[in-house]
Amino acid sequence: xxxxxxxxxxRPAANFEPRYGAKKTSFHDRHNGxxxxxxxxxERGARADxxxxxxxxxxxxxxxxxxxxxxxxxxxxxAEAESGAPKQRWNASERAGRDEARGIRNRAESGRRxxxxxxxxxxxxxxxxxxxxxxxxxxxxxxxRDDRGGQRPxGQRPxGxxxxxxxxxxxxxxxxxxxxxxRDDRGxGTQRQGFRDNDHRDGGRPxxxxxxGGGERPRFNSDRGAERPRFNSDRGxxxxxxxxxxxxxRDDRGGxxxxxxxRGADRGGERSYDADRARRAFDRDRTQRSYExxxxxxxxxxxxxAYRTERPRPLTSDTRGRPARNERPSRNDWNATGRPxxxxxxxxxxxDVVHERLEAKSVAAVEVDGVTFGDLGLxxxxxxxxxxxxxxxxxxxQAASIPAVLAGRDVLARGRTGSGKTIAFGxxxxxxxxxxxxGKRREFGRSPRAIILAPTRELALQIDRTIQPIARSVxxxxxxxxxxxxxxxxxxxxxxxxxxxxxxPGRVEDLINQGKLDLSDCRIAVLDEADHMxxxxxxxxxxxxxxxxxxGSQKLLFSATLDREVxxxxxxxxVDPAVYEVAGEDQDSSTIExxxxxxxxxxxxxxLTSLVDRAGKTLVFARTRAYADMLAEQFDDAGIPAVSLxxxxxxxxxxRNLERLTSGRVNxxxxxxxxxxxxxxxxxxxxxxxDAPDEYKTYLHRSGRTGRAGRSGRVVTLITRQRQxxxxxxxxxxxxxxxxxxxxxxxxxxxxxxxxxxxxADLTA
DNA sequence: AAAAAAC
Numbered sequence: 001x002x003x004x005x006x007x008x009x010x011r012p013a014a015n016f017e018p019r020y021g022a023k024k025t026s027f028h029d030r031h032n033g034x035x036x037x038x039x040x041x042x043e044r045g046a047r048a049d050x051x052x053x054x055x056x057x058x059x060x061x062x063x064x065x066x067x068x069x070x071x072x073x074x075x076x077x078x079a080e081a082e083s084g085a086p087k088q089r090w091n092a093s094e095r096a097g098r099d100e101a102r103g104i105r106n107r108a109e110s111g112r113r114x115x116x117x118x119x120x121x122x123x124x125x126x127x128x129x130x131x132x133x134x135x136x137x138x139x140x141x142x143x144x145r146d147d148r149g150g151q152r153p154x155g156q157r158p159x160g161x162x163x164x165x166x167x168x169x170x171x172x173x174x175x176x177x178x179x180x181x182x183r184d185d186r187g188x189g190t191q192r193q194g195f196r197d198n199d200h201r202d203g204g205r206p207x208x209x210x211x212x213g214g215g216e217r218p219r220f221n222s223d224r225g226a227e228r229p230r231f232n233s234d235r236g237x238x239x240x241x242x243x244x245x246x247x248x249x250r251d252d253r254g255g256x257x258x259x260x261x262x263r264g265a266d267r268g269g270e271r272s273y274d275a276d277r278a279r280r281a282f283d284r285d286r287t288q289r290s291y292e293x294x295x296x297x298x299x300x301x302x303x304x305x306a307y308r309t310e311r312p313r314p315l316t317s318d319t320r321g322r323p324a325r326n327e328r329p330s331r332n333d334w335n336a337t338g339r340p341x342x343x344x345x346x347x348x349x350x351x352d353v354v355h356e357r358l359e360a361k362s363v364a365a366v367e368v369d370g371v372t373f374g375d376l377g378l379x380x381x382x383x384x385x386x387x388x389x390x391x392x393x394x395x396x397x398q399a400a401s402i403p404a405v406l407a408g409r410d411v412l413a414r415g416r417t418g419s420g421k422t423i424a425f426g427x428x429x430x431x432x433x434x435x436x437x438x439g440k441r442r443e444f445g446r447s448p449r450a451i452i453l454a455p456t457r458e459l460a461l462q463i464d465r466t467i468q469p470i471a472r473s474v475x476x477x478x479x480x481x482x483x484x485x486x487x488x489x490x491x492x493x494x495x496x497x498x499x500x501x502x503x504x505p506g507r508v509e510d511l512i513n514q515g516k517l518d519l520s521d522c523r524i525a526v527l528d529e530a531d532h533m534x535x536x537x538x539x540x541x542x543x544x545x546x547x548x549x550x551x552g553s554q555k556l557l558f559s560a561t562l563d564r565e566v567x568x569x570x571x572x573x574x575v576d577p578a579v580y581e582v583a584g585e586d587q588d589s590s591t592i593e594x595x596x597x598x599x600x601x602x603x604x605x606x607x608l609t610s611l612v613d614r615a616g617k618t619l620v621f622a623r624t625r626a627y628a629d630m631l632a633e634q635f636d637d638a639g640i641p642a643v644s645l646x647x648x649x650x651x652x653x654x655x656r657n658l659e660r661l662t663s664g665r666v667n668x669x670x671x672x673x674x675x676x677x678x679x680x681x682x683x684x685x686x687x688x689x690x691d692a693p694d695e696y697k698t699y700l701h702r703s704g705r706t707g708r709a710g711r712s713g714r715v716v717t718l719i720t721r722q723r724q725x726x727x728x729x730x731x732x733x734x735x736x737x738x739x740x741x742x743x744x745x746x747x748x749x750x751x752x753x754x755x756x757x758x759x760x761a762d763l764t765a
Numbered sequence: 766a767a768a769a770a771a772c
Contacts, residue, residue, distance in 0.1 A: 457769095487771090506771040535769095537769075672767080673767080
């Protein structure tokens with residue numbers, strides 16, 4: 001009851017209007033040819049009610065009827081009746097009801113996956129069309145391909161560009177933000193649930209339970225603040241250089257690197273960071289193409305575990321007839337500044353700048369053979385937990401960074417997507433927090449000792465899912481602090497006392513300013529996707545947050561594309577950082593196949609539908625939120641269950657839609673770049689870029705959603721002829737070779753990519 | 766220009 005407060009006037013306005021208003025409207029106008037029937041109302045007017053509805057489920061029946069038919073019910077309002085605003089409610093629930101009536105449910109019922117009404121919630125209740133039924137049963141059995149193959153030839157789908165608008169326009173209210181927002185958090189069952197799961201505390205255990213671990217652990221150094229002095233003495237020399245200017249030439253560096261036994265390395269020092277290993281400039285970069293000649297000659301270390309010095313690059317020209325990489329224009333050619341050194345400083349925004357790489361110690365897989373997490377310095381509880389999570393032995397990036405983190409050093413680490421970075425910083429972070437508290441009681445209301453910042457809420461949630469069990473295994477608590485959800489629970493957790501905070505910059509800073517989050521005792525700060533966190537708009541809040549952490553707090557910066565974009569932050573906050581990368585991370589050692597389809601714009605919609613009409617999980621990237629929504633709807637209408645993920649959705653929907661892909665209830669997720677970084681879904685085997693990315697880093701991160709932890713994956717990017725040049729340059733910067741193929745709707749290449757027919761490679765293999 | 770990140 002309480003939950004269902006009626007319209008909470010204030011809230012809806014706050015939430016929705018600012019964000020959605022303009023955009024949505026325009027979408028509707030364009031596509032619906034007029035005010036969407038329900039949609040229009042939903043968007044705006046209904047909002048007020050949204051609150052109610054949302055809660056309604058809790059109170060009464062979530063299932064279907066918007067409950068409000070009866071005058072007594074809070075949901076009941078004139079508005080609902082069709083007058084105006086309230087209409088909204090109607091949408092979610094009612095539509096569900098309507099859908100059922102249409103028999104949609106029948107189809108789904110047989111399916112194990114998702115109930116129709118569910119879908120509705122999610123996708124803003126789009127009306128289902130009758131034509132869809134033809135695809136009966138598709139909801140359930142994934143093997144949709146099979147059933148549909150005949151029935152839904154690509155060509156006949158009503159999805160041509162523009163079709164969506166005409167055909168469905170009028171009736172498709174699917175964009176209502178309200179709906180989405182409606183459930184927002186507040187109270188809705190699902191959301192809460194999500195919340196709850198993540199909050200370890202909610203597991204129901206009393207706050208202080210389980211604090212056993214603390215005392216028992218060997219306490220190396222209890223307090224890192226004190227001991228974390230930077231040992232310039234021994235590390236100074238070998239410390240990776242961050243300075244652009246004084247960066248020694250590759251040749252000379254061998255020498256100083258000799259002393260690589262820093263504490264971080266001691267455990268693995270011998271095995272991994274040898275003096276003789278040239279300090280690979282990881283970066284040697286792209287900027288200095290001139291050096292590349294030499295690089296090419298080197299042999300590829302990836303196999304042998306040799307330390308990679310340079311990224312081997314294919315000399316042959318690719319299928320497109322482009323010149324071999326070496327001959328292609330260098331970064332300098334396109335880089336407006338032309339100053340490789342200018343890194344950290346912002347270049348012209350908008351430019352796809354390739355920052356100079358960071359020099360780093362490189363660790364190869366072979367070097368960590370036989371090494372265990374225990375060997376790296378982690379306690380047994382943590383090791384056992386990792387094993388339980390499936391991480392039996394450390395990946396290279398983990399073997400490299402764990403000892404350094406445990407030694408209290410600031411660390412910069414680069415490991416390609418899916419290489420295990422979360423555990424690389426998470427496990428040693430937990431160990432250190434534990435050590436710092438050894439012997440102390442975990443007091444009620446204690447302030448956090450560590451904070452992990454991520455660029456998106458989904459990523460923060462995901463990181464917590466990985467770290468929480470590790471922390472819990474030693475009696476430490478974590479909590480998530482991110483926006484889009486009520487802060488009450490988060491503040492409550494903080495009041496009880498947590499050890500590790502994982503969150504996004506906005507809410508974290510908000511709570512700091514409200515005096516509800518005290519980072520003064522925070523001794524470790526982690527920036528995941530660090531380079532992204534250093535981009536314009538993100539870096540300022542991040543800097544302010546870091547300034548709130550304890551003096552001399554340890555900083556850990558991780559990213560698959562870590563480069564000198566983080567220089568400004570490093571200069572201010574890091575002291576003598578250890579920098580690591582993994583050897584042999586080049587395309588040749590990757591498990592991802594890249595392809596570019598050059599298409600006619602008019603075929604785009606149909607080609608996309610054809611591409612996602614497959615058995616495996618597919619992640620589609622769109623440049624804008626509206627297009628992501630549109631595509632999801634398009635696929636759905638074509639009989640391919642799909643959901644979207646972008647910033648216009650309320651957090652509950654964001655979380656739910658992502659979960660739908662993870663759980664396999666849908667096989668297609670259409671997202672904006674909110675899902676480009678960090679998100680891990682086990683078995684995405686195809687990434688489709690409906691819109692080519694503007695930056696090479698974005699390309700690398702998006703494509704990194706597949707091919708994780710050694711699995712194979714495929715990435716296809718759709719471009720029009722006019723974009724070929726830009727795409728070529730982008731791939732160059734990403735150091736990826738991908739064939740460009742002209743494709744039309746029914747070409748075999750599409751069938752191949754979708755996996756409906758074996759590829760040439762498959763056949764030969 | 767877009768997206769993300771607080772209310």
